[in-house]
Amino acid sequence: MELFSEVRTPERNFGPARIAGGIVVTPLARRLASERGIDLSRVTGSGPHGRIVAADVESHAPAPGPAIAGGAGAAQVAALYRDVPFSEVPLDAMRRTIAARLIEAKQTVPHFYLSADIEIGRLLAAHEEANAAARDGHGAPALRLSLTDFIVKAWALALVRVPAANAVWAGDRILRFARADIGVAVALEGGLVTPVLRQADSKPVSAIAAEMRDLAARARAKKLKPEEYQGGSSAISNLGMHGVREFAAIINPPHATILAVGAARRAPVETADGGIRFASQMTVTLSCDHRVVDGALGAELLAAFKRLIEAPVTMLV
Secondary structure (H helix, E strand, O other), rough: OOOEEEOOOOOOOOOEEEOOOOOEEHHHHHHHHHOOOOOHHOOOOOOHHHOOOOHHHEEEEEEOOOOOOOOHHHHHHHHHHHHOOOOOOOOOOOHHHHHHHHHHHHHHHHHHEEEEEEEHHHHHHHHHHHHHHOEOOOOOOOOOOHHHHHHHHHHHHHHOOOHHHHHOOOOHHHHOOOOOOOOEOOOEOOEOOOOOOOOOOHHOHHHHHHHHHHHHEEEEEEOOOOOOOOOOOOEEOHHHHHOOOOOOOOOOOOEEEEEEOOOOEEEEEEEEOOOOEEEEEEEEEEEEEEOOOOOHHHHHHHHHHHHHHHOOOHHHH
């Protein structure tokens, strides 16, 4: 069985082959100018008859910006704080990689966000019952299940049930998957890593819990193999244990989605007859790559996840 099928997308238009004055621009130069936000009318061509080539774009100095920009150098930033005591923390390889990927993600992925409040009373009850039932032959707890384990299972099932969203961006096409491999963000000292739970849609929650515990332990010990944190069709970032109510996560390319999970809380909810009751809720925010997942598809995916969380028995059927 194939794990994905191709969905071809049209080639991007990087602008006209000729600009004002009839000057010719090569295809590579047009692409570089588009990606770097360079106005070709300000570039001097060095090719025959003034043709603008890639080297002209690469050597073009960008227009002066504000005094401090995102790419300001260490000396420029430090000069602002010359009268303030500070210490310098050199960047290790992990932090440099994280910084580069986050910049790439925010600059190249057209993010949009969808949030939903989800009632989790039945999930909390199922969580407690599952932990009470998970005993070994001596009556001791066999494995402690976390709410994140259930969330991973529900997210994987939601992706499989909305297959158009179970996909990644691959440059000139979209890859759609028949199974859900879910990355789960794990905080480390000085950064984070996202180990991937393979085929999470077909595994019981107990297996997800055991695998996640092993991956997280080896991630913190920096003993993961590259194939254990590469790939995947989506990811989850859960900051609920830190009391964070709601946040939006940055997509990890080539993924097209990431689910940000907030803390559980008690909240007033209006009843059908106009009364008020209190319910256990959590807020989740879905970040989408608009090239792969549009608004309606993202809403469908989030609704599928909400149904699974609010009726956890449906994860079993």
